[in-house]
Amino acid sequence: METRVRKINPNLLRDWFMSYLFLLPAFGFFLVFVAYPMLRGIYISFFNYSLRKFEYVGLRNYVDLFHNETFMKSLWNTSLLVIITVPLVIVFSIFVAMSIYRKREFARSFFRGVFYLPAVSSVVSITVVWGWIYHPNYGVLNYLTGLFGAEPISWLGNEKTALLSIIAVLITTSVGQPIILYVASLGNIPSSYIEAAQIDRATSWQIFRKIIWPMLMPTNLYIIVITTINTFQCFAIIQLLTSGGPYYSTSTVMYGVYEQAFKLGNFGMASAMGIILAVIIGIISTIQFKTFGSDVEY
């Protein structure tokens, strides 16, 4: 009876070793700055951790949060922010990308630059400028609407307009990257597909629906997931423009995390809020992967 001994190829072993060696720094960073803080955050969420107090409270932070009117309002506001912002960002980005991707290189670069500028500018600077645009007494927006005889509006001080004003700013800072990605994706669609459809007398809408949209699905998936996550985490704009007001109408979960942790020093409660937000984002992202991921195959 002959026993077959499987020999390990030294080259293969070396490649395997080298691959993991190169992965090690990134993995180390992931462990230290992502995995550990997340696990620690989960752990802290079961404690009343306030400055130097560290007392185990089980699920009390979570129970308190779901009985807290302000948190529930923040959850609702966050959902509204995502429901309105994400589709608008997608639609606007595709519209702009469709409008510019066949233009000459100079025009394409110009528009890409214009729309990408807010993405590379400081959110704080942009928000401060918007603060002046919305200023109730000396804002540019009220000046412009005043030219048409409209009464000045307290854009950020009115419950009906505050969240929409935030969404407008959020959209300007969110469309830059999607436009760049969509322009690149549209450029990769073979023109022969579109020409063939045109010869068959397909309408522009039919070409978009049957050819362009399906071929944009991988890009759609990425943009939808990233924009959703970024919108859930919107914080600086709210902190600088409204501080969550008026009367909690723009308060979001992320703003609540900041307020609990850094203003009130309730790190346990803040961690519980963060975990709830993480779970919500996880569920929504999974749904998005299931929904949009099924068509990603060309």
Place this chain on the structure above:
Amino acid sequence: MNTVKKGLMTLLGITLIGTQLVACGSTSDSSQTTEPASSDKKETTATDTAKKDEAKPVEITWWNFPSFQALDGEVGKYEKQIIEAFNKKYPEIKVNLEMITFEAGPEKLNVAIASNTAPDVIYDAPGRILDWAKKDLLAPLDDMVTDEVRKDIPEALWKQSMVGDKTYMYPINTAPFMMGVNKTVFEKIGALDLLPLDRPDRTWTFDEYKKALQAVKEKAPDIIPSGFFAKSQAGDQGTRAYIANLGNSPFLNDDYSKIAINTDKAGAALDWIRQGVKDKLVVSGSESLTGGDVNDLFLQGKLAITLNYSPVLRAQNATLKKAEFEDVLVPFPTIDGAKPKLEPYLGGMAIFNNGNDAKIAAAKKLIDFIANDPEWGKKDLIQTGGLSARSSITGLYNDPEYTYAEQAREFYTNPPTIVDGYAEVRTFWFPELQRVLLGKATGKEALDSFAQKADEAIAKAKADAGK
């Protein structure tokens, strides 16, 4: 193949989400890798260390808000001069200065305390200091308060510096929070007589105040008569005192256990403010303005009366004026001209108990130098732009407004900073003001709602402190 791809995509998705969520997970965690030390352990270690280090050089960290006006426009330059002078007297004590801002400093302090990296000494105000003292984070300073100093500082200021019978803040500078008036506007419209400036104590009634605002509205249509703000908690001492005086109602009850401002009169005052916005007597959009925004309008000469002013702010704002005008201080008006109740600004120093007696002793020497050094004590006070917390030290400035501010100290009241759970209590104030300004509640309803939430927070803080 498809299943493998889906699996990989899901893994990628989870990784992406994880990466994006670091902020959520780490906000509360980024800086705390050690568990809080028990106070017993801390004290034992501290005593041992002190014995060993008695003659050794000591290094302490001083975190400072811009409590002193910037010298030559450079933040921290004056503080460095203090340290230089201090080191001539105490060369063995090395002081590491870190300047923090009023905007980001409080958050930085919360994180530092939670991660056991708090500074050794800080110049701050009672709002935070008393909260830390109640949480047993500070070292008592009673051994450095002499009988002379104890008697020389008014009771209202000691109340803001002590928890129980222990002193945790060494009071240094003070000033009453009042209203700032653009005197030049009233001169130009010939309505100077509507201001109470000819009265020695400058007190005035609500009706007189309304007449002054009406005059500005009619004769200077480009100027906003008065300010109000409710965007955030910054500067809330202004809105608190304004409503408390307009409604002749104390903010707290006598034993500081409950909110007392939810009276009919205070509710009516709040209703008047909302109506004032409609009548263009009060700045519009006040629900989205901060105290800083309103004071900016005042400094630009666009606002006649601002409600969050003090001699300290007046001194600090002197170079920030965007228009030429004379600003004067007046107290808040009251319904029947009764004596106003002014919340005092109080600045002082506190020491964190970081478990090292040598550092605590060194920090006490620094505080004593800043407050009581024959040469630097007076210089330091003037650099804050405030009055001395000590009643016997007067006449620091050659300015009639400071002379009046010294006199206005007679209107000092106990501010809500002394109440248990103050940090949480104040988070309920401005949203209720917003509710009134939005027309969603009457003044009384909003104040009742505030009182209910605040009373719960006070009771909870008392219960936590008792554990």
